[in-house]
Amino acid sequence: MVSEKKSVVVTQKFFDDATINYLEEHGFSVTVASFPEGKTDATATEAELISILSEADAWIVGHAKVTLSLLQSLPRLRIVARRGVGYEKVDLEAALATGKVVTIAAGGNEESVADRTLALMLAAAHRLRESQQQLIDGPGSILLGNDLYARTVGIVGLGRIARNVVRRLKAFDATVLVTTPRPDPDYGAAMGVEYVDLETLLRRSDFVSIHAPFKPETKHLINASRLAMMKSDSFLINTARGGLVDDQALLAALKSGRIAGAGLDVFESEADPDLAGVTRELVRLPNVVATPHSGASTHEGLQRTNAVAAECVVSVLDGKEPPPGCLIVGSADL
Template sequence: MKVVSTSPSFGMYSNEPIEYLNDHGIELVRISDGAPTSELFSELADADAVIVGYTEINQSLLEHSPNLKIVCKHGVGYDNIDLEATRRKSVWATNVPDGNKMAVADYVFGLFFSLARNIPQANTLTKDGEWPRIIGTEVYGKTLGVIGLGRIGKEVVRRAKGFDMNILAFEPYPDVAFAEENDVTFTELPELLIQSDFVTLHMPLNEQTKNLIGAEQLNIMKKTAYLINVSRGGMVDEDALYAGLSEKKIAGAAIDVFLKEPVTNHPLFTLPNFIATSHIAGYTYEAINNVGMTSVRNIVNVLVKGERPTQVVNQL
């Protein structure tokens, strides 16, 4: 049995997932995410499973993978997987929604503090020989708007309670019990944007959420508000954000995900009230190992044990 991995982080920081495959007699072949299509198709010709990061899983790829039984997204978002195509080919598609939720929620607060206290600027200026007195704002006691109250959004809420934040949430499928237990108030998106001091996005990218935050939304936010996106590039209109930050419509923004990645140059990078990071919110040793182990357990369940995998996203 053979597994092809195009994920750049699978098994890179812990051997446990690779050893698990070896223990069950499964060969692992790594391919760079940017490898030529011919190389990918060649390796997939006799592959039983594939682990993907950003590789597009589409009809063409599936046609070149006659033995494929399962596609595992090495992460949460699976918008790069054509679910209908996998259903037609009777190929399981899975993701790992819980594997990095703690890491991402921690990272969100790291960005809150970085924006509110201008930590990146203070670091740069101090190392340049200056001794700046930079005035920031506190996170404690502020109003937090959480757009998407799923697994990660809920972890952000749990952390926010420790800072005595007033918590608002926009969620199409509200978990009322969780909200009552954690003092979360559900509201519509415009009201959340109007009231919040910090806004963080935690929704999947689809036709309904594409450019969810654009010029109209930025215009109704507080001028002192901060926007964070560690969810998916494309949910924030980057041109509108550039204009909004340039015109001081909001105080600042931090983005870990971009419409096109990797990004080496972007107009947003020129702005002092913008923080950019390289899609690393979920990158901790613990999270990557958790995601890897969940992926390989699903592969073994299907290929070796003949069982249904967990966290199925295409429902065969």
């Protein structure tokens, strides 16, 4: 008797054919859910998600909120595989209580986000947005920017993405300061970074790049008082998570000239729609370069994260351990 194929449902956009082929070659049926234009799994209702996932053994998810009630309504589901590294929208206690495995795509997108971090540093410092607007509007004066070369860059947090940023910064002969709860002396010596506390980092850095995880204790890690510690000609870069920075305080600091500029890929309004007006004001400022939480969204980055998420699915449903660093909760021995 031929056993029924296990079902993988993908609710994330930009899922490539090579990864679909990989899943099918390992004996899985693959369904890529479609949503109306402008909609994603993040905007789908719980009822819509239940309908899409009712026969799924595995769910490769984008930004949908994964709740206890949703998981209880999906008894067949065995694994929730995040195509990405953040899992703040997944109720991990609910996953444990309902016997679901939760994985992330560790190792898939950090190179892309590190590239975006450097791109935002360079674009903000060289005033690329303002310079292009000068050309659009007509003849204007040349705008003087700032080098990244040989400057001091403060890195807040030292995870995978941050370490890739540090590696890139060495090519710019930058002095790199790092604040992290768990300094690694061997890494610091090998990479020539200096570990300092957050206040020292803010006062000394020409660029401050945020790479901390978002948790209740890190909300508004960068607030009005800490923005006031920064140099008046410095730049704040955030490619980590909205909420790590108090966007209202940042808006005030940028408008008043307290800091020179910002490069932003994430915003508080992603989790709090009441702050959408603050985001609109931020992205309209001439000294802000902004992108819509798309740092990981390159062809290559998405192919890598798709592949890791798919490998997690295959491993877990075959009763094996997923790739190192990818298992968040649950047991592969289901």
